[in-house]
Amino acid sequence: SYGGTKTYPEFHKVLERGGVIGGSSAGATIQAAYLVRGDTSGPDVMMTAEPNHQKAFEFLRKTAIDQNIDARKRWDDLIPVIQKYPRLLGIGLSEDTAIIVKGDTFEVMGKAKVAVHDNTRKYAEGEKPYVLLEAGDKYDMKSRTKK
Secondary structure: OOOOOOHHHHHHHHHHOOOOOOOOOHHHHOOOOEOOOOOOOOOOOOOOOOHHHOEOOOOOOOEEEEEOOOOOOOOOOOHHHHHHOOOOEEEEEOOOEEEEEEOOEEEEEEOOEEEEEEOOOOOOOOOOOEEEEEOOOEEEOOOOEEO
16 A cells, blocks of 8 residues: 555654664564565465566565464465565564564564575474574574574
8 A cells, every 4th residue: 555655764764763664464564575365366375477566565574474373374385486586585473573674684572483594504304494493592583693
């Protein structure tokens, strides 16, 4: 709804001034660069073919964010996204869990876990292609490493 409006650049100006923007569920997903579950047919489609529903707000550059990964068993749903777009860092958020971003680093807060999908990282055979983080863990999105 905000794409192409005067409001969109104002959101970015809030961040440039050191302000804070937050969101839960779809409000978290829209903060990424790539919009997952943006298909107009419903939330079960991870990557829409509709070009006007692929771009999110880009508050977090080079990311794709999914939500409700625990309750809805979506742990692996970001895998095809980062396979198709390996430059993206996939961030899967569980319920009652958040990331607090400062610069290129985020810290996990809340009750459950965050799954960080990184297609540039080597994984052992049979290992899930993501790293699990919990409350208090920090992650450097630029170097793509747990701190």
